[in-house]
Amino acid sequence: MKTLEDQTLLYDEDCPLCSLYTTGFVKSGMLDENGRKSYCQLSAEEQNFVDLKRAPNEIALVDNKTKTVTYGIDSLIKVIGFSFPLIEKIATIKPIHFILKKMYSFVSYNRKVIIPGNVKEENKLQCTPDFNYKYRFLFIGFALTITSFVLFGYSNLILNLPKSNITREIILAFGQIVFQSLLLLKFHKQTILNYAGNLMTVSLIGSLILMPILVLSQFFQLPQTIILGWFGVTVLIMFLEHFRRVKILKLPFYLSFTWILYRILALLLILN
Template identity: 30%
Template sequence: MNTLKNQTIIYDDACPMCTAYTGAFIRLGWLEKRLPFSRVSPELLQKIDVDRGRHEIPLFDPVSGQTVYGLDALFLIIGTHLPWLKPLLSNRAFRFFWKQIYWIITYNRRIIAGSRAHASGLDCAPDRNLTYRWMYILLMLALSSRLLWLTLAGSGPALAGIVPASIPLILSLLLGLIRKNDRLSWLGNWITVIFIFALGLYMLPVGLFSLVGITVFSQFMLWKRF
């Protein structure tokens, strides 16, 4: 098994997604070392581009002193372990597509996760980027609408309760838009929960129990983000 033994990936530990996929690299044996941003030493911070690292996850090699960032870092890890994928990973059209997905996720990762910075250590939260924030909101809106349409088309009368179930979600949106100073971030939080709500309805068996359960879970997620 090919393992990057020297490199250390430095991840946003306030982001559950970042924690999960970097942990998966370690468990799979694709990497040996990872380090959360909140525990990075001042000496290491001087060796990487911190501002770039807030937006593109750094993969630092202490032997060469070089750092690879973002999608290049992820593709390097994947390509090292799965060399047969290297031609695809180096394809310009393929890289362009996934670069856009990467930017959408990285600029909205705190919105997607509904997480906040740790009380101590470096906060590597990304900058606010209106373009990618709106791209994320519109993408989630399109996917949620499609999932809800497929669910309703397939179950029709059995999901008559979806209308009253959606009322608390709509009220949460309105309340957040009234009370929150950063309305765009709240809209991002809300559409994330709506997508989870729509995905749950699409995947779970249709019924009162599942509808109530998904609604309660969605409201809980919104409450945590409020």
């Protein structure tokens, strides 16, 4: 593995995802031991040539010799491409680069709702991405679509439930967002959308947990005890994760219980 030396990635220390992959670059040898640094620890000198408005949105790669900076997907291409030149050649082809750039923005602007972390408020510099309505709505729509299709498939495995259809599942998933958001009307709209993003991430996590049973059901006749038991464990995991996220967001704790209440009301409606 070739090491890209004298280059430093400025990562968001409050973002577990950012911390994970930048640590991976260093441990794998793609970057040297000084290859990552918290954005919050930028020196006064570095603040003169790093774009402080752009860096929280697009991870910055600082060339410590020339004092120049690369941003966003180009930073990652530069790091990975130094060890794997073929990947760099492919990633810089215009149509592919355009797609990668959009995918990077999709994740970066939503990273605080994909994997939230506790913010260290004592830091003078905060690596918080700008609130981007387009990418937030795209993420919510993406998660809602995946969740609806998975629940459509899974509910049809439960024999005691009426036959499902995709329209019903979309309405139920969207209704959950509306139901919970009505309880937050006194908060700023960005707070509501941050919560909605976290809510749909929890739903997405639940969908991923349910998918193995969906796959196995295509090959085997699974007992209802396994199907229902797996669903029950999934709901418990989702509840605990929802509770954790509400705490991080410093929102009312009762949101986790109204989340359960909505699902109970929806189930009663379906059964009747």
